Amino acid sequence: MSVGLDVPFLVKTFFVALSGVPIALLITIVSLLIALPLGFLLALSRINRIPVISQLARVYVSFVRGTPVIVQIFIIFTSVPLLLAPIFEKYHVKTSIYDINPIWYAFIVFSLNTTAILIEVFRSAISTVSKGQLEAAYSVGLNNVQAFRRILIPQILVVALPNICTATVNLIKATSLGYALSLREITLKAQVAANVGYNFIEAYIDIFLVYLILCSLVETLFKLYEKRLRKYKAAAA
Amino acid sequence: MQTYFDSAYIWGALPQLLSFLHVTFMVAGLSVLFGTILGFILAVMKLGTSKASIKIANGYTTILRCTPSIVLLFLVYYGLPAIASGTDLNHLDTSIYVVITFSLQFGAIMSEVMRTAYEAIDRGQYEAAVSVGLSPAQAFRRIVLPQASVVALPNFGNSLLELMKEGSLAYTIGLVDIMGKASLIISNNYNSHSLEIYLALSLIYWVLSILIEQFFSKLEKIFSKGKLVIKTT
Numbered sequence: 001m002s003v004g005l006d007v008p009f010l011v012k013t014f015f016v017a018l019s020g021v022p023i024a025l026l027i028t029i030v031s032l033l034i035a036l037p038l039g040f041l042l043a044l045s046r047i048n049r050i051p052v053i054s055q056l057a058r059v060y061v062s063f064v065r066g067t068p069v070i071v072q073i074f075i076i077f078t079s080v081p082l083l084l085a086p087i088f089e090k091y092h093v094k095t096s097i098y099d100i101n102p103i104w105y106a107f108i109v110f111s112l113n114t115t116a117i118l119i120e121v122f123r124s125a126i127s128t129v130s131k132g133q134l135e136a137a138y139s140v141g142l143n144n145v146q147a148f149r150r151i152l153i154p155q156i157l158v159v160a161l162p163n164i165c166t167a168t169v170n171l172i173k174a175t176s177l178g179y180a181l182s183l184r185e186i187t188l189k190a191q192v193a194a195n196v197g198y199n200f201i202e203a204y205i206d207i208f209l210v211y212l213i214l215c216s217l218v219e220t221l222f223k224l225y226e227k228r229l230r231k232y233k234a235a236a237a
Numbered sequence: 238m239q240t241y242f243d244s245a246y247i248w249g250a251l252p253q254l255l256s257f258l259h260v261t262f263m264v265a266g267l268s269v270l271f272g273t274i275l276g277f278i279l280a281v282m283k284l285g286t287s288k289a290s291i292k293i294a295n296g297y298t299t300i301l302r303c304t305p306s307i308v309l310l311f312l313v314y315y316g317l318p319a320i321a322s323g324t325d326l327n328h329l330d331t332s333i334y335v336v337i338t339f340s341l342q343f344g345a346i347m348s349e350v351m352r353t354a355y356e357a358i359d360r361g362q363y364e365a366a367v368s369v370g371l372s373p374a375q376a377f378r379r380i381v382l383p384q385a386s387v388v389a390l391p392n393f394g395n396s397l398l399e400l401m402k403e404g405s406l407a408y409t410i411g412l413v414d415i416m417g418k419a420s421l422i423i424s425n426n427y428n429s430h431s432l433e434i435y436l437a438l439s440l441i442y443w444v445l446s447i448l449i450e451q452f453f454s455k456l457e458k459i460f461s462k463g464k465l466v467i468k469t470t
Contacts (some may be wrong), residue, residue, distance in 0.1 A: 062443070062447065063439070063443055065398075065446070066398075066402075066442055066443040066445075066446035066447060067402065067439040067442045067443055067446075068402040068403070068405035068406070068416070068442060069402070070405055070406060070416070071405065071416070071435055071438055071439045071442065072439070074431065074435045075432065075435045075436065075439060078431050078432035078435060079432050082242060082432065169302070169303065173303075173304070173305040173306075174305070176305035176307050176308060177305075177307065177406075187305075187307070187308065200311065200315040201312075201315045201316055201319050204308060204311045204312045204315060204316070205312070207308050208304055208308050208309075208312055211303055211304055211305055211308060212300060212303045212304065214303075215302075215303035216299070216303060219303075
C-alpha cells in the first residue's frame, strides 16, 4: 500500500460520493413519510390497548428492534420475490420480479424498520402528555380530530422531536447498507470508484465526510425546528 | 433462487449458526469492555473544566455518532494498516479490527450515557458525602458512582443491544460470527434457500436481544428497589 493519500482521487471521489446523496435522502424521506403516520397510529393502538393490533405491533417492534438491519434487508430481499411470484403469475404481469429497481426494496425495509422505532418514540411521547389536556379539549367542544391536531400533536411532537431526530440520523446511516441491495447510493458509488485503483482508504474517507456533513446538517435542522416548536412547550408549562 | 420455501432449512441451520455464537459474544464483550473504558475517559473530559478537552470529547462523539458502522469498520480495516505502514499487520486477526471499530463507537455512545447519568445525580449528594468527611475520590466511588450506575443501566442495556446488532456487519470484512457463518452457508448452497437461513439468523438475534432486555430490566428492578429504600429512610 502506498504511503500517503492520493489527494486528486480523494477530491474526485468526494463528488462521486456526493452524487449518491439524493438517493440516500430519497429513501430517508419516503421512509419517514410512511413511518411517521403509521408509527403514530400504531402507537395509539398500543396505548389504547386495541386488541390484536396492539399485540401484533408489540411483536413487530420487538422483532425489528431485536434483529440487525442487515438481516432485515436480506429477509425482505429474499422473501418479497417469493411472495410476489405467484401474484405476478396469476395476473400475468409481464415484468420480471428480479428486474424490480432495488430502491423499492429499500423503501420497504427502511419504512418497516423506522415504523417500529417510531412506535416506541411516539408511545413514550404520548404518555408524557397528561390526559387532562384531551379532556379539556373535549370540554371546550373540540372533536376528536381537532383535539389531536390542535392540542395533543403539537405537544407530543415537542417531546418526540429529539428522538425523531436520532431515528432520522440512524436511518440515514442505515441507508449505507443499501449496498446489499446493490443500490447506487453514497457508499456503493464510492466503493465502485475505489475498485479501479484499490484506493479504498480515500474512498472511505470520502464516504465518512459525506455522512458527517449530511448528518450534521440534519441535526442542525432538527435543532432549529425544535426551537420553533418550543413555544408550545412554554405555553404548556 | 428457488421458488419454494422449506422450513427444514431453518432448523438445519440453527445448530450450525449457534456454534459460532461465542465469536459474536467475544467481539461484543471485548468491545463493551474497551468501549466502556474509553467512554469513561471521554465522560471525564466532558465533565472537566478544560475547554479544549470538552471540545475534543464532544467533537469525537458527534463525529462517531454521524458515521455508519460499516463505514467506520472499513475505515479501520483499510486505514489502520496504512497508518502503521512500518509494521506488518497482515497476520492480524480480523476480529481485532472489529473490536477496535466497535470499541471506538461504543466509547462515544457510553460517554453520553455516563455524562447524563452523572448529571442526573443531585450535586448535594456529593457535597453531603464530602461534608461527613469522605475524600472527593471516596465520595465519588461510594456515593455518586453507585447511584449513577443505576441511572445509566437502561441506556447501557440498549447500547449493548445496538452493539450486538451492529456487530453483525463484521461479516463484511470476513469475520466468521453467526452472521458470517450464515453467509458462508448460503454461498455453500449456491445462494438457494437464503431466506430460511436468514430467518434462522434473525430468530437467534431476536431471542438473544429479548434475553438481554429481560436481564437488564431484572437488574434495574433489583437496583431501583434499593434506591427506594434509601429514599424513604
